[in-house]
Amino acid sequence: MWKCPKCGRSFRNENQSHYCGKALETVDEYIMAQDEDIRSQLQSVRQALISSLPGAAEKISWSMPTYWNGHNIIHFAAQKKHIGLYPGPEAVGFFSDKLDQAGLKYSKGTIQIPYSDELPLELIAGIAEWCVKTGNHA
Numbered sequence: 001m002w003k004c005p006k007c008g009r010s011f012r013n014e015n016q017s018h019y020c021g022k023a024l025e026t027v028d029e030y031i032m033a034q035d036e037d038i039r040s041q042l043q044s045v046r047q048a049l050i051s052s053l054p055g056a057a058e059k060i061s062w063s064m065p066t067y068w069n070g071h072n073i074i075h076f077a078a079q080k081k082h083i084g085l086y087p088g089p090e091a092v093g094f095f096s097d098k099l100d101q102a103g104l105k106y107s108k109g110t111i112q113i114p115y116s117d118e119l120p121l122e123l124i125a126g127i128a129e130w131c132v133k134t135g136n137h138a
Contacts, residue, residue, distance in 0.1 A: 019063060027058050027065040034078045044119050045076050045083060052125035053132060072138045073131050083119075085111040087127050090136035095127055109138070 007020040024030045031042045056067040064077035075086040089109040105112040
């Protein structure tokens, strides 16, 4: 067992990657904890999701902003070079042509939106709406 010298948590693997510190409790806290230069992009993604998911609750799940209505619908997160959007594998498969047209990288359940690109807010909203309508979710 390995014990993190910063937070004191124990792990099986030595130098296990993890988050030290108090867990973030709200999406506001999550966005404010990110670099200042990407906060407005995260806020734009948030607004697109709020607008397209009027009945969904906003919470932190899996350490990232999540929209929930009886189950997790969709997540997003700040990564080193991109915003990750996590709608689940069915949504990514369904929207693969539109994701290709937008020039976005994606894999099973994950869409990468580079910080340097213009945010495809209509596509993000459409994916979220599709997840709710079809019952496919993250």
